Amino acid sequence: MSKIRSKLGHWASLHLTYAGKVQLLNSAIFGLESFWEYIFKQSSGWELAATACSSPIWQQVLAIRDEFISKVGSEAEAKRLFQAWAARGKLPLQEVYSIFHGTHHDLRWMAPILDGIVLPKHAFVTTLAAHNALATVDNVCKRGVLIANRCVLCLRAAETRAHLFFGCSYSKDLMQQVLIWQGTTRQVLSLKHELYKLALSRNRSWRSKLARCSFSAAIYFLWQERNLRVFDGASRDVSTLVKRIKYVVCVRMYAWSNGIFNSQLLQLLLG
Numbered sequence: 559m560s561k562i563r564s565k566l567g568h569w570a571s572l573h574l575t576y577a578g579k580v581q582l583l584n585s586a587i588f589g590l591e592s593f594w595e596y597i598f599k600q601s602s603g604w605e606l607a608a609t610a611c612s613s614p615i616w617q618q619v620l621a622i623r624d625e626f627i628s629k630v631g632s633e634a635e636a637k638r639l640f641q642a643w644a645a646r647g648k649l650p651l652q653e654v655y656s657i658f659h660g661t662h663h664d665l666r667w668m669a670p671i672l673d674g675i676v677l678p679k680h681a682f683v684t685t686l687a688a689h690n691a692l693a694t695v696d697n698v699c700k701r702g703v704l705i706a707n708r709c710v711l712c713l714r715a716a717e718t719r720a721h722l723f724f725g726c727s728y729s730k731d732l733m734q735q736v737l738i739w740q741g742t743t744r745q746v747l748s749l750k751h752e753l754y755k756l757a758l759s760r761n762r763s764w765r766s767k768l769a770r771c772s773f774s775a776a777i778y779f780l781w782q783e784r785n786l787r788v789f790d791g792a793s794r795d796v797s798t799l800v801k802r803i804k805y806v807v808c809v810r811m812y813a814w815s816n817g818i819f820n821s822q823l824l825q826l827l828l829g
């Protein structure tokens with residue numbers, strides 16, 4: 559056990575976000591086979607209690623176990639889920655994240671993506687979008703204002719948050735180009751799933767910083783473009799916006815790299 563506890567020593571924070579809890583579960587349970595054997599396969603592991611002399615991280619692990627049990631409803635259900643995941647040999651991160659996060663609104667789950675790499679104005683608009691607090695036409699109509707609802711980006715559907723990010727052909731095309739630029743080959747997901755993906759893959763790597771920085775820049779410029787069309791009657795095409803996003807993100811990543819043109823940044827500039 560002392561070996562296991564020392565391996566968990568780097569989890570110093572007592573206040574983990576939802577994504578942090580999922581990462582800790584992943585690291586503790588599926589990263590350390592002996593931990594899994596001790597805590598979850600032996601029936602006694604489910605009854606272990608923290609004592610006054612337990613280390614902070616150990617208390618955190620047991621607190622997450624207890625929170626997990628309360629979220630799924632019972633110890634029996636928690637055991638059933640862990641046994642099924644263990645049989646698959648993989649922790650389904652998105653599923654576990656959803657269990658912790660639930661359906662309630664809580665700003666803490668946004669924290670992993672809104673760190674220092676994201677420009678404050680981009681973080682602000684991204685937070686509003688995540689909480690469906692942008693003044694989209696459907697939200698304005700809910701307040702009793704009657705206006706025709708048509709997306710100004712594609713002119714083909716009603717403007718809602720889900721449509722703007724990224725159900726709309728314009729925004730989907732833009733986000734797809736931003737993903738390709740970063741070297742990501744997958745298809746664009748819905749706003750909610752893009753946010754989950756960013757929160758779960760958050761780490762200190764250059765690639766992770768780039769993903770968060772580019773995503774929030776895309777949200778910001780899409781909302782700016784929407785407002786430009788609604789209030790000024792002007793418009794820009796997708797490629798112009800993508801160029802703008804690339805420029806802003808490169809400047810940000812350059813600043814974060816302490817003003818050094820490393821190979822990753824040079825590759826981005828050429829992309």
Ligand SMILES: [Zn+2]
Pocket residue numbers: 709710711712713714715721725726727728
């Ligand atoms: Zn549209």
